[in-house]
Amino acid sequence: MDEGVIGKVKRVVGPVVEARREAQVEMLELVLVGEHRLIGEVVRIQGDSAWIQVYEDTTGLRPGAPIWSRGEPLSVELGPGLVGGIYDGVQRPLSALRAQMGDFVSKGAQVPALDRGKLWRFIPEVKPPLSVTGGCIIGRVQETELIEHKVMIPPLLAGELFEIAPEAEYHVEDTIARLRFDTRSIDVALHQRWPVRVPRPYMARLPHSMPLLTGQRVIDTLFPVARGGVVVVPGGFGTGKTMVQHALAKWCDADLVVYIGCGERGNEMTEVLTDFPKLTDPRTGRSLMERTILIANTSNMPVAARETSIYTGITIAEYYRDMGLHVAVMADSTSRWAEALRELSGRMEEMPADEGFPAYLPTRLAEFYERAGAVRTLSGSEATITTIGAVSPPGGDFSEPVTQHTKRFVRAFWALDKQLANARHYPAISWMDSYSEYIEDVEDWWMERTNHEWQKLRTTMISVMQQEARLQRVVKLVGADVLPDSQRLILEIANVFKNAFLQQNAYDKVDAYSGAEKQYRMLQIIAELYKLAAEAIKNGAALEDIRKTPIFTEVMQMKYQYDNENAGRLSGLLEKAREALHGYTNDNA
Amino acid sequence: MGTQTIMHELGNQALANRREYLGMAEVSGPVVAIRGIHNVGYNELVEIADGQGNTRLGITLEVAEGAAIAQVFEGTSGLALETTRVRFRGTPQTMPVSEELLGRTFDGLGRPIDGGPEAIGEDRDVNGLPVNPTARAYPRKFIQTGISAIDGMNTLVRGQKLPIFSGSGLPHRQLVAQITRQAKIVGEEAPFAVVFAGMGIKHDEAMFYIKNFEQSGAMERLVAFLSLADAPSVERLVTPRTALTVAEFLAFDLGMHVLTVLTDMTNYCEALREISTVRAEIPSRKGYPGYLYSDLASIYERAGMIKDRPGSITQVPVVTMPNDDISHPVPDLSGYITEGQIVLERDLAQRGIYPPIAGLPSLSRLMKDGIGEGMTRADHAHLASQLFAAYAHVKDIRALASVIGEEDLSPLDHQYLKFGEAFEQRFLSQGHDEDRSMEQTLNLGWSVLSALPPEELHRITEEEIRKYYGK
Numbered sequence A: 001m002d003e004g005v006i007g008k009v010k011r012v013v014g015p016v017v018e019a020r021r022e023a024q025v026e027m028l029e030l031v032l033v034g035e036h037r038l039i040g041e042v043v044r045i046q047g048d049s050a051w052i053q054v055y056e057d058t059t060g061l062r063p064g065a066p067i068w069s070r071g072e073p074l075s076v077e078l079g080p081g082l083v084g085g086i087y088d089g090v091q092r093p094l095s096a097l098r099a100q101m102g103d104f105v106s107k108g109a110q111v112p113a114l115d116r117g118k119l120w121r122f123i124p125e126v127k128p129p130l131s132v133t134g135g136c137i138i139g140r141v142q143e144t145e146l147i148e149h150k151v152m153i154p155p156l157l158a159g160e161l162f163e164i165a166p167e168a169e170y171h172v173e174d175t176i177a178r179l180r181f182d183t184r185s186i187d188v189a190l191h192q193r194w195p196v197r198v199p200r201p202y203m204a205r206l207p208h209s210m211p212l213l214t215g216q217r218v219i220d221t222l223f224p225v226a227r228g229g230v231v232v233v234p235g236g237f238g239t240g241k242t243m244v245q246h247a248l249a250k251w252c253d254a255d256l257v258v259y260i261g262c263g264e265r266g267n268e269m270t271e272v273l274t275d276f277p278k279l280t281d282p283r284t285g286r287s288l289m290e291r292t293i294l295i296a297n298t299s300n301m302p303v304a305a306r307e308t309s310i311y312t313g314i315t316i317a318e319y320y321r322d323m324g325l326h327v328a329v330m331a332d333s334t335s336r337w338a339e340a341l342r343e344l345s346g347r348m349e350e351m352p353a354d355e356g357f358p359a360y361l362p363t364r365l366a367e368f369y370e371r372a373g374a375v376r377t378l379s380g381s382e383a384t385i386t387t388i389g390a391v392s393p394p395g396g397d398f399s400e401p402v403t404q405h406t407k408r409f410v411r412a413f414w415a416l417d418k419q420l421a422n423a424r425h426y427p428a429i430s431w432m433d434s435y436s437e438y439i440e441d442v443e444d445w446w447m448e449r450t451n452h453e454w455q456k457l458r459t460t461m462i463s464v465m466q467q468e469a470r471l472q473r474v475v476k477l478v479g480a481d482v483l484p485d486s487q488r489l490i491l492e493i494a495n496v497f498k499n500a501f502l503q504q505n506a507y508d509k510v511d512a513y514s515g516a517e518k519q520y521r522m523l524q525i526i527a528e529l530y531k532l533a534a535e536a537i538k539n540g541a542a543l544e545d546i547r548k549t550p551i552f553t554e555v556m557q558m559k560y561q562y563d564n565e566n567a568g569r570l571s572g573l574l575e576k577a578r579e580a581l582h583g584y585t586n587d588n589a
Numbered sequence B: 001m002g003t004q005t006i007m008h009e010l011g012n013q014a015l016a017n018r019r020e021y022l023g024m025a026e027v028s029g030p031v032v033a034i035r036g037i038h039n040v041g042y043n044e045l046v047e048i049a050d051g052q053g054n055t056r057l058g059i060t061l062e063v064a065e066g067a068a069i070a071q072v073f074e075g076t077s078g079l080a081l082e083t084t085r086v087r088f089r090g091t092p093q094t095m096p097v098s099e100e101l102l103g104r105t106f107d108g109l110g111r112p113i114d115g116g117p118e119a120i121g122e123d124r125d126v127n128g129l130p131v132n133p134t135a136r137a138y139p140r141k142f143i144q145t146g147i148s149a150i151d152g153m154n155t156l157v158r159g160q161k162l163p164i165f166s167g168s169g170l171p172h173r174q175l176v177a178q179i180t181r182q183a184k185i186v187g188e189e190a191p192f193a194v195v196f197a198g199m200g201i202k203h204d205e206a207m208f209y210i211k212n213f214e215q216s217g218a219m220e221r222l223v224a225f226l227s228l229a230d231a232p233s234v235e236r237l238v239t240p241r242t243a244l245t246v247a248e249f250l251a252f253d254l255g256m257h258v259l260t261v262l263t264d265m266t267n268y269c270e271a272l273r274e275i276s277t278v279r280a281e282i283p284s285r286k287g288y289p290g291y292l293y294s295d296l297a298s299i300y301e302r303a304g305m306i307k308d309r310p311g312s313i314t315q316v317p318v319v320t321m322p323n324d325d326i327s328h329p330v331p332d333l334s335g336y337i338t339e340g341q342i343v344l345e346r347d348l349a350q351r352g353i354y355p356p357i358a359g360l361p362s363l364s365r366l367m368k369d370g371i372g373e374g375m376t377r378a379d380h381a382h383l384a385s386q387l388f389a390a391y392a393h394v395k396d397i398r399a400l401a402s403v404i405g406e407e408d409l410s411p412l413d414h415q416y417l418k419f420g421e422a423f424e425q426r427f428l429s430q431g432h433d434e435d436r437s438m439e440q441t442l443n444l445g446w447s448v449l450s451a452l453p454p455e456e457l458h459r460i461t462e463e464e465i466r467k468y469y470g471k
């Protein structure tokens, strides 16, 4: 694989190496540096110097050490065996690394991402001769119970398929088809490679039409995301970014989840690795790990590999999208990625822009988020990538560059609020500062399933919350007692909505996930409670008395009492609310 | 700059890398530049001997053809360009590790300051290596500290990194001392040790801790690394790494449960900023380097547990918040890496409440898996969540009362104020030597919560109310 020495180390500054070039090198070419053959990537070429960002610890690296080319840009391996795996930022398989090197990640290890020894049953789906182009599906492999892996012609290939392997077990390196292009014959293996920094092609962009259901009420009901959409979750430390990302990874209705732990805690990855295999997907009843791929470049792992981790993740996501799947990508946290970019840029002595970040930060952010979307794949199916990026603003201040630039490229914003988190209101997604531009895209889907009530119910509750915010300003000055009952009812209902609906306990078995029906019925009950209580008050009833009806307590507990299978039974609670308050109005008016 | 190689013709291949040179090109603060050298690696140890032959240690920060930049841990005062001898060791900074280190006190670089012999043992690279995430074991066993605010609401878990965010003059010392004295796993006798790293702290502060360990009879389980305020600031940069190297050995080689106290991380960060400034690096916030997050992570992430190994490293770093500002880069970035934080609050301290652990901003992220039935008690999670929520409401009502006066508050609001008082005076407050059992803490939580009407307790089930409310 070594293409010979292309230069020597001239200078080492942390993860950045300046090399004296002795042969032609290409931008973004993959190289191996020094005796440990540390993996690196050429990021700048200037005269006879080349700058390399090195994905492993450079301790002990010396000027004069040789540098070899790998003859290709930084690429990932794509093929069966990725699902359920955990990889570092340059796609080294962490489980295999552990088997080889022990509990600590030392440098210089080179283990291929896909297990070379594993056999997969390949089932051909086409018959030669056949003219094929990139993206054509030629067969399948059942990768996990949940994921049927489509075997595709690599995107840039085309030709006459004249031979295909019969159904049997194959290794990922085995040839499973042969193409003829002009006079050349090309082997197609059971896996392919793709450079991480280049988006994989598709046929066309499609409009968004379906929500990505997350099972999180505040998200699905107030700030939904469409399949193929992009969302950012900014929040100071401890406000719940990772919890939101984990909840989505567990419960969202994507076919496949790529979770990128980018510069975050080791224990959080361990948590996923221990919890997910035990959790079952509510839709399929299978273990969640069968639809999850983890990229883990934790905060103490090399910073350059952190920079690539999000590209590694999104490229894998695109590959599965190309099979016609709906993929969700979680990146926690893109701020750590931006900081890696800043650190590398600083070490290369580039001109800094805002707060030391390089001037190309917004371009890179845009490029990353653009790789999400709803598309028609090369093989003609509709598929999506939904990207949810966490941002960790310094001091929790959203005016900083990463939050601000990201905001330009995403269409939903789930702002995590320190005050809410401090009061243990989780998820601490602020209903005042968050927004979603996907509401129109997903409206039809919801309306069809909610008797066309969804928008009305939503707007009712949003208006209650807005009025509450205004009233709270008054209350802060003079107390709630001076308000008339009709206004105190707003405070009361807002309180019910916050406690009974918006708050959702990720640790409670029943509450962790709310299906669409449960969300709709809960919303309906609270809106009805509001309507009836308002009428009662208008008819002269006292809020204090209404508030004492046991229905309030029942509504407060409904999220725990009715699981998703029994969401239909919530209609009983609705009736009960009607009875309780109707009776009230008549008896007391 | 007239640097010349002193020929050390050493036949041995391993020693061939040990090159010695006379003279330096530049000295600037704690950073030196050396030219006319070769075969020097990045992040490797440098010995620098002044004209009198006194040796100090440093590490290369940047290497280039024929030149290197190094930081000198023990400061550069007294170094002259011409007479300084520089020797490159060809290895990273290391620390010898062995069981014999228990009971000993060293400086930040691992040299004895207790009059005892040099540390001996297997040399380990102080930088450590990242734990493979697949090798980690998720921490789940709670540590009882005997302090209600921690055990009840911010439970510490074995293998967790839980810093104390303090301010100048706040009693973090007493709190850390109390934690190290009282911390235990109920019903388990496992070998434990305390590794203490003091960075830039004053002599009397260090003595306070040492005395505390002596009194509790834990001295022979303690390894201390002290880089005091009068030591050159750069030494602080190695101190936590030396300490954690020993902690890793005790935990993962010898199977001990190691409580690691790192104080004060703000001093550590200042030293890092100093080096960065001298090197004219592009600063991010408040002059701290852009890589502060990664650097801190390389320390904090060395807490945890590893599958199939019996020991653990629990970290309790102390971070003082300059001006009590929690958004200052050091507490802020720490909070982004650690698994929660115990925040000390000046207002509580001024009202004579010890420990002045702030109710709302404090958080233990690993608490959820360490508490509940079979571990602490089934009602623990709900109780803690309710205490947080109710106390948050108390804060709102106090703010309101300060505007409209207490008289105009509603009866319910008054009940909340009563709860707030009880919570602070009875639940939070406790003596420096008061060691409460988990049971006592939880019962106390219920007792103060019973100042509120049961309808207000949304986060608690009816069954729990029947069982514990008003008891």
Ligand SMILES: Nc1ncnc2c1ncn2[C@@H]1O[C@H](COP(=O)(O)OP(=O)(O)OP(=O)(O)O)[C@@H](O)[C@H]1O
Residues within 6 Å of the ligand: A235, A236, A237, A238, A239, A240, A241, A242, A243, A244, A264, A392, A426, A427, A428, A504, A505, A506, A507, B335, B336, B337, B364, B365, B366
């Ligand atoms: N939905 C939820 N249900 C219950 N607890 C929650 C929820 N969301 C957050 N929390 C609590 O908040 C803590 C912090 O959440 P999380 O780790 O997600 O924060 P974060 O924003 O990712 O912080 P950092 O930026 O430091 O990584 C959790 O450990 C948990 O205790």
Ligand SMILES: [Mg+2]
Residues within 6 Å of the ligand: A241, A242, A243, A264, A332
């Ligand atoms: Mg997080």
